[in-house]
Amino acid sequence: MNEYSPWGTVARLQDVLVVFDDLPSGRGWWVPDERVLLLDRRMCRRQMRCTLAHELEHMVRGDECVADVSGVLHVRQEIAASTAAARRLIPLGRLVEALLWSQDERELAEELDVDEETVRMRLLTLTPGEHSIIDERLWAREESA
Amino acid sequence: MIVTEQQLTPLGELLERARGPLSKREAARLAGISEGRWRQVVTGVQKAGGMEIPANPRRKTVIAMANAVRADIDEALRLAGFEPAPADTTRTADDRDAMISDVAEAIRRDTALIEEARQHLLNQYELLRRLSPPQKSSPPRSRTRDLRAVAHDGNPEDRAEIERRAREARRRHEQEETRRDDE
Numbered sequence: 001m002n003e004y005s006p007w008g009t010v011a012r013l014q015d016v017l018v019v020f021d022d023l024p025s026g027r028g029w030w031v032p033d034e035r036v037l038l039l040d041r042r043m044c045r046r047q048m049r050c051t052l053a054h055e056l057e058h059m060v061r062g063d064e065c066v067a068d069v070s071g072v073l074h075v076r077q078e079i080a081a082s083t084a085a086a087r088r089l090i091p092l093g094r095l096v097e098a099l100l101w102s103q104d105e106r107e108l109a110e111e112l113d114v115d116e117e118t119v120r121m122r123l124l125t126l127t128p129g130e131h132s133i134i135d136e137r138l139w140a141r142e143e144s145a
Numbered sequence: 146m147i148v149t150e151q152q153l154t155p156l157g158e159l160l161e162r163a164r165g166p167l168s169k170r171e172a173a174r175l176a177g178i179s180e181g182r183w184r185q186v187v188t189g190v191q192k193a194g195g196m197e198i199p200a201n202p203r204r205k206t207v208i209a210m211a212n213a214v215r216a217d218i219d220e221a222l223r224l225a226g227f228e229p230a231p232a233d234t235t236r237t238a239d240d241r242d243a244m245i246s247d248v249a250e251a252i253r254r255d256t257a258l259i260e261e262a263r264q265h266l267l268n269q270y271e272l273l274r275r276l277s278p279p280q281k282s283s284p285p286r287s288r289t290r291d292l293r294a295v296a297h298d299g300n301p302e303d304r305a306e307i308e309r310r311a312r313e314a315r316r317r318h319e320q321e322e323t324r325r326d327d328e
Contacts, residue, residue, distance in 0.1 A: 019314045026299025029307045036311035065304065 004088045006053040010037070016059070018052075027051040030058045046109065050118045053085035060084075086122040089114050092130055095122060096137050156207070156224040157187030163216035175213035175251045178206060186210060213251070268305075 010018055020041040023029065028051040029038045037055050039048055058081050066073040090112050098111045109116045126134070153161060164172050173183035185191040185200040186207075192198075202210070204227050211221035219229035252258070252266045299307070 017315060017318050019311070021310060024300070024303040024306055026303070026307075029299055029311075031308055031311035033308070034311040034315045036315055038307060038311060038314075065301075 003091070004053075006049055006056055006089075009056060010052060028055045030055045030063070032059070032062075032064055044115075046113060047115045049113065050085065050089060050115045053089050053118075054081050057081040057084040057088075082118075082121050083125045086114075086118045086125065089118055090122045092133065096134055099134060099138065100141055153187050154189035154224070156221060157189060159216055159221055159224055160187055160210055160214055163211070163214040165214070167214060172210070172213050174254060176206070176209040177251065177254075178209065182206075183210070267309075 010016060015035050017034075017036045019036055019038045021038055022042065023038060023040040027040050027043055027047065030036075031038065037052070037059070039051055039055075043051060058077070061077075061080065061084075063077050063081065066077060094112060095108075098108050102108055102111070105116045105119050109119045112119065160172075167175075169183055170180045173180040176183070178186075186202045189200050190197045191200045202225060204222065204225075207221050207225045207227065208218055210216075211218045222229050249267060252263060255263065258266070
């Protein structure tokens, strides 16, 4: 299975312009009117990768800023983008493999080539089915140990 | 030594007449070009390697210059040997882009303005631009809604600045593409 690459995805979107800048706040901004995606250039590579994936989800979902209208809607929008980005960046198979040897968020993030926030979001939003698969695999390892 | 005014081209006469009491420096600044370039265009000659060659301004430069002194843009284009803007749209998309960037640029560069006034003018200008009819040959981007920037942990107060940077980046990118196409 091909692994998801946010850089590959954005490279195929010819009308989207990615700009690296010292942003006054925030790690990334999606400006839908201009089809411009701004990333803070002071981020590390893994943060950059995750922020790009997050902003691409805003783009896919057709999000625009609703912070002025409703704080709740804004938070829901952010959670939805972060959840979707975490799912794309961390496929279940790779997560299970990483969990077999570590449950430390920092180590998991390093292994999965994402930032810790993304690992946390992926773990928090596991479906019951995914929980079962992970439990099953972890028990199987315990028994074989 | 007696310094005589150089002969003006018909385009130069139009621009200089429209310039009125405005200094050449100020007019050039409003047009986003150097004073030297202004002189070259109105006299129709520029020096290269000790030789005098035709100034040949680009269409966008002619529009910016005419716009700076509020001269008739169609007349200026005609005198410079360009096709005037189509009657149905008044201005082509390129012409409109040139005027938009020139006006915004002129506001940004105007040192006589205090920062608050500059920001107010830019906001007003942006509002008017958004209320203008969509361009006929606009790129395939949505202009139908006033879409707002979405931040990842960003401060909403920075949104205007972020949108300005995005617009600027997009404008530079399109200029670069046009330049590449021209080459």
